[in-house]
Amino acid sequence: MLLGMLASVMWTAGRVTVPLMVQLGLDRGVREDGPLLGWVLLILGAGFVSAVFLGVRRYLAFRNARIIEAKLRDRIFAHVQRLHFSFHDANATGELMSRGNTDLQHFQNVVVLVPLTFGNFLIVCAVTLIMVIIQPMLALLALVSLPFVNVLGRRFAQRLHPAVLAVQQEAAQLAAVVEETVSGVRVVKGFGSEPVQAAKLEVEADDVFDESMRASVIRARYMPAIEVLPNIGLITVLGYGGHLVLNGDMTVGELVSFNIYVLMLVQPLRMLGMIVANAQRAASAGERISEVLETAPRIVDPERPVPLPATGALGRVEFRNVSFDYRPDTDAGVLNGLDLTIEPGESVALVGATGSGKSTVARLLPRFYDVDRGDVRLDGVDVRTVRRQELRRAVGIVFEETFLFSSSIRDNIAFADPEATQDVVERAARLAGADEFIAEMPEGYDTVIGERGFSLSGGQRQRLAIARAILADPRVLILDDATSAVDPTKEHEIRDALGEVMARRTTIVIAHRPATIALADRVVLLDNGRVAAEGTHAELLAGNERYREVLAVDRAAPGAGA
Amino acid sequence: MGWAWGHATDPDDQLDIDATRRVLGRTARMLLPYRRGALGAVGLIVLWTAMLLAGPLLVRRGIDEGIAKGDSGQLNVSIGLYVVVAIVSYLCFRNAIVLLARVGEGFLRDMRTRVFDSLLRQSMAFYDREKAGVLVSRMTSDVDSLQELVQFGLIMFTSAALLLIGSFVILMVLSWQLMLLCAVAVPFVALASVKFQRDSNKAYLAVREEIGDTLSTLQEGISGVRVVQAFAREEVEARRFSDANFSLYRTHMASVRIQCWYLPIVEFAGAATTALALGVGGWMVREGRLSLGTVVAFILLLSTLFEPVQQLSQLFNMVQSATASLHKLYGLIDEPLEIADPVDGVDMPTGEPIVLDSVSFGYAGGDPVLRDVDLEIAPGERVAFVGPTGAGKSTMAKLIARFYDPTVGSVRVGDVDLRDIGLRSLRDHVVVVPQEGYLFSGTIADNIRVARPEASDAEVRDAIDRIGVLDRFEQLPEGLATEVRERGSRLSAGEKQLVSLARAALADPSVLILDEATSSVDPGTEAAVETAMETLMRDRTVIAIAHRLSTSERCDRVAVVSDGRLVELGSHDELVAAGGHYFALYDAWVVGLGHDS
Ligand SMILES: Nc1ncnc2c1ncn2[C@@H]1O[C@H](COP(=O)(O)OP(=O)(O)OP(=O)(O)O)[C@@H](O)[C@H]1O
Ligand SMILES: Nc1ncnc2c1ncn2[C@@H]1O[C@H](COP(=O)(O)OP(=O)(O)OP(=O)(O)O)[C@@H](O)[C@H]1O
Ligand SMILES: [Mg+2]
Numbered sequence A: 001m002l003l004g005m006l007a008s009v010m011w012t013a014g015r016v017t018v019p020l021m022v023q024l025g026l027d028r029g030v031r032e033d034g035p036l037l038g039w040v041l042l043i044l045g046a047g048f049v050s051a052v053f054l055g056v057r058r059y060l061a062f063r064n065a066r067i068i069e070a071k072l073r074d075r076i077f078a079h080v081q082r083l084h085f086s087f088h089d090a091n092a093t094g095e096l097m098s099r100g101n102t103d104l105q106h107f108q109n110v111v112v113l114v115p116l117t118f119g120n121f122l123i124v125c126a127v128t129l130i131m132v133i134i135q136p137m138l139a140l141l142a143l144v145s146l147p148f149v150n151v152l153g154r155r156f157a158q159r160l161h162p163a164v165l166a167v168q169q170e171a172a173q174l175a176a177v178v179e180e181t182v183s184g185v186r187v188v189k190g191f192g193s194e195p196v197q198a199a200k201l202e203v204e205a206d207d208v209f210d211e212s213m214r215a216s217v218i219r220a221r222y223m224p225a226i227e228v229l230p231n232i233g234l235i236t237v238l239g240y241g242g243h244l245v246l247n248g249d250m251t252v253g254e255l256v257s258f259n260i261y262v263l264m265l266v267q268p269l270r271m272l273g274m275i276v277a278n279a280q281r282a283a284s285a286g287e288r289i290s291e292v293l294e295t296a297p298r299i300v301d302p303e304r305p306v307p308l309p310a311t312g313a314l315g316r317v318e319f320r321n322v323s324f325d326y327r328p329d330t331d332a333g334v335l336n337g338l339d340l341t342i343e344p345g346e347s348v349a350l351v352g353a354t355g356s357g358k359s360t361v362a363r364l365l366p367r368f369y370d371v372d373r374g375d376v377r378l379d380g381v382d383v384r385t386v387r388r389q390e391l392r393r394a395v396g397i398v399f400e401e402t403f404l405f406s407s408s409i410r411d412n413i414a415f416a417d418p419e420a421t422q423d424v425v426e427r428a429a430r431l432a433g434a435d436e437f438i439a440e441m442p443e444g445y446d447t448v449i450g451e452r453g454f455s456l457s458g459g460q461r462q463r464l465a466i467a468r469a470i471l472a473d474p475r476v477l478i479l480d481d482a483t484s485a486v487d488p489t490k491e492h493e494i495r496d497a498l499g500e501v502m503a504r505r506t507t508i509v510i511a512h513r514p515a516t517i518a519l520a521d522r523v524v525l526l527d528n529g530r531v532a533a534e535g536t537h538a539e540l541l542a543g544n545e546r547y548r549e550v551l552a553v554d555r556a557a558p559g560a561g562a
Numbered sequence B: 001m002g003w004a005w006g007h008a009t010d011p012d013d014q015l016d017i018d019a020t021r022r023v024l025g026r027t028a029r030m031l032l033p034y035r036r037g038a039l040g041a042v043g044l045i046v047l048w049t050a051m052l053l054a055g056p057l058l059v060r061r062g063i064d065e066g067i068a069k070g071d072s073g074q075l076n077v078s079i080g081l082y083v084v085v086a087i088v089s090y091l092c093f094r095n096a097i098v099l100l101a102r103v104g105e106g107f108l109r110d111m112r113t114r115v116f117d118s119l120l121r122q123s124m125a126f127y128d129r130e131k132a133g134v135l136v137s138r139m140t141s142d143v144d145s146l147q148e149l150v151q152f153g154l155i156m157f158t159s160a161a162l163l164l165i166g167s168f169v170i171l172m173v174l175s176w177q178l179m180l181l182c183a184v185a186v187p188f189v190a191l192a193s194v195k196f197q198r199d200s201n202k203a204y205l206a207v208r209e210e211i212g213d214t215l216s217t218l219q220e221g222i223s224g225v226r227v228v229q230a231f232a233r234e235e236v237e238a239r240r241f242s243d244a245n246f247s248l249y250r251t252h253m254a255s256v257r258i259q260c261w262y263l264p265i266v267e268f269a270g271a272a273t274t275a276l277a278l279g280v281g282g283w284m285v286r287e288g289r290l291s292l293g294t295v296v297a298f299i300l301l302l303s304t305l306f307e308p309v310q311q312l313s314q315l316f317n318m319v320q321s322a323t324a325s326l327h328k329l330y331g332l333i334d335e336p337l338e339i340a341d342p343v344d345g346v347d348m349p350t351g352e353p354i355v356l357d358s359v360s361f362g363y364a365g366g367d368p369v370l371r372d373v374d375l376e377i378a379p380g381e382r383v384a385f386v387g388p389t390g391a392g393k394s395t396m397a398k399l400i401a402r403f404y405d406p407t408v409g410s411v412r413v414g415d416v417d418l419r420d421i422g423l424r425s426l427r428d429h430v431v432v433v434p435q436e437g438y439l440f441s442g443t444i445a446d447n448i449r450v451a452r453p454e455a456s457d458a459e460v461r462d463a464i465d466r467i468g469v470l471d472r473f474e475q476l477p478e479g480l481a482t483e484v485r486e487r488g489s490r491l492s493a494g495e496k497q498l499v500s501l502a503r504a505a506l507a508d509p510s511v512l513i514l515d516e517a518t519s520s521v522d523p524g525t526e527a528a529v530e531t532a533m534e535t536l537m538r539d540r541t542v543i544a545i546a547h548r549l550s551t552s553e554r555c556d557r558v559a560v561v562s563d564g565r566l567v568e569l570g571s572h573d574e575l576v577a578a579g580g581h582y583f584a585l586y587d588a589w590v591v592g593l594g595h596d597s
């Protein structure tokens, strides 16, 4: 910072000296026939100093700004990665993206300007001083119009800012239309809604046009005025100064240097006006950024973490009188006093109607959300007292909505442990029933799958997600409807293979298909936010009306006889 | 700084002369409707620049005619002229901005709608190939980089160029000897500028590429955050991001460094030339070869000569990136359509069967996914596609909806090839509920309305009612006005599918394709939905893809697909009796229901 200021001082000094030397050269050298060469050399010297420090100053300013930008972006990313699920439920990806992108840009722009502004300020002071020394009256006349450059510059920026914001907002809405059309293109085409989307876009494009024109009108009002103001100074210099020269009160050289000085002031004054408004914008961007950074992660590591037991029978899961809702303000919660115990090594199927809270139960065990009442325990330890990292290593989950990264198949499977050997990766793929189709891929495990893996069939995506969880080797494995797009015969194979995986760990399977459910040791029926019935598949089929209803068994029965 | 954010980089960024010429020609054609405004703007900018140049000349006049000759009348004339020049320049600039904005923003609006129209017309194969992020960035950052240019870049660029030429000409006229002497700095500046141009262009491309990388890492990190946390990989991902981020920082700095050696050279060249003009010009005045006013005008003009050079070099990147953006945007507009709307497309025939005639198909010319499929679906018939994952069921459905065209063979409705049917008519008649469901941000009602935007609230309610789940959604605190949030994260998986399905109930197609439309819904609800949909499906051709065989049981016929071939076809009972593939599937299914043991 100090270095930057020093550079600014040097640059200013070099800069203001040049016109002074021109003036002296003209008066002493040209008009009075004195020696010229000295002045010429002095100009060269001053020019050299100002040039060198122009570079230095700029470099320092940008380095400073860029490093701040990079560090902030790092912090935003790391922080967002740690924020709880409910934060991400409420904040769209696009919103968070603009924190780490456009908002950071606004901020960075001003950080660059700060040291540059210091230099500009110096120039303004130095030039004013010199002009006053040369000819106070002329200085006053020449400079009288210039503060308006500053005033207009500031007002311009103030008026322009909301207009530009409006343009940006309209542009963001337009981008949202494009984004959803492109991401949801399968739906758009499936329903033939192209004209609808086209009409939406046209509205947004018109809005962008209108707002942009409004901004342009503001530009047209201020920019030319700011541009023309210095000319008033120049005219005064020529008029009043010219008469001074005629009367012999001033030299031609001084007249010329005044001219140059007036021109020299324009840019810095304009910048000084601009920075005020830019600073406002940066302030609101900075506010939005710090809002994210100051959101405390709700799921945090405990002060004194309790380690999970490492020996004995591992993988005991307990839900004790658990109540939970995504929105604390409603009374009918998703889970109401759920009690459930799963023994180590046991496999349990969670069954329930759509929206009964099965996935919610699955999300509470790895502590993606904290329960409102009751507690969730893994191997006797409350999950809130375990380090997150340890807990989530111990619990592996396959989400019902498959998310794959746009990297290679190998990287996707080895996500939990990028150092995993090829053998380990292949074993995981085999157990998940994914090895066959991967072998048929053009580049096998190195095939890069497109965005979200849409170039794979639905079942293929799910099997990669299962392989990813298997490779993590957790003590509790949760499969949240992870085989819905896998065909029944293949599912058998997966289940057979999974037998090997399931043998050594607790497994929670959420499924709707009887064949899948039947393979679990025990079935738990979820209804009204609590466990409605437990038993084996056969027991429940025989004895529980609600269970038969959820699985639609009575309806399927007649066909079976045929 | 004019770096545009979020660009995706590709070789197109480097334009050769030919491509540039094409872009310019194309732009000129797109500007035709705006030619009057454009010409007017150019005229005003030229005039404005002329006024800027007139300033120093008037100072010269004042000194030579007025001060040097002691004639205060002449001095006043010069001042008067200067006032006029200032007023004219103000008016020109002001009107130029408005005119240019009207032309430029109009052009951008046309560009946006045309690019988007082209996007909408593209086939699914196109979307398989292109990344969504890249396509979005065409419509955002590529157009934005044009916007910068339209808003001020173009004015600055034109006037800087004109100023440079104008100053040069005037200086030559004032005193070509002095000018030639002063021009010794020009080769140095020119050389430096050429090198700067090359380096900064390279740096610019590098920065863009790094920005693209960083932003897509950012994007994936945020949208995949749940997976990252589930595997406790936050720290690793943050470190990975940090690497990308700091490599972006280094690239930024490389480009800053280039500016930091270039700008001082221009600055020094300015001072050096001034020194030269003073030295040589002064000597010439003493020799009586030049007037004092001329030397003064020289020095004043020189100080404005080097500013445009600096500006031009900074604006050059903007212009270049805009040209590259235009090139890519025209590329999108001109992208050949793989699934083209036929000229004189006929309406979709009704009451005719859908025929797949020895159809083979492979994605993007790859290995065939479907081989030699023959299938005829009668109007009003209900057919189920079943078979292992990756067999090609969804692919068959996509061919029937003409998301893709078959590589070999044809898909017809009656005698009419799908390729001859107008796309509008086809999309109106054939509706697909795709396996990859997608909820838009907005309310539940908004999402259902995707199928028919003009539908009233009552019709939307009615649609949900027709699939028998109205109660479930009305129970929500905000009912159908519940915001589903990004990709529907507010709803459970099954609820999302029900919303997608309600869309189908709102549309009124003659062919309805349901690709695993209820795979995440519990069988109880599914059965209820299917019963409710009986009325809906009456008189419609329905193709249902499902792994749950309760669905295929309800269909008239079942088509079993395996490894890209149609291996069995017949009614549920026939196929079960036949004891083949389907029987095996069904057996596995029924065992689970605990009925046969
Ligand atoms: N992120 C969320 N925010 C608010 N509400 C939610 C959220 N996720 C789910 N819900 C609501 O909580 C209830 C239970 O959802 P959950 O996903 O646990 O159901 P599920 O049993 O898994 O259903 P499905 O079989 O459809 O997957 C649903 O009514 C759903 O609308
Ligand atoms: N867009 C695509 N680009 C390239 N290959 C694809 C694409 N979509 C599917 N495939 C491949 O084509 C084959 C058939 O896929 P399809 O989606 O038709 O299977 P499916 O029978 O619907 O399977 P599932 O029951 O799992 O949905 C698979 O091997 C798949 O990897
Ligand atoms: Mg669920």
Ligand SMILES: [Mg+2]
Binding pocket: A457, A458, B393, B394, B395, B435, B515
């Ligand atoms: Mg499919």
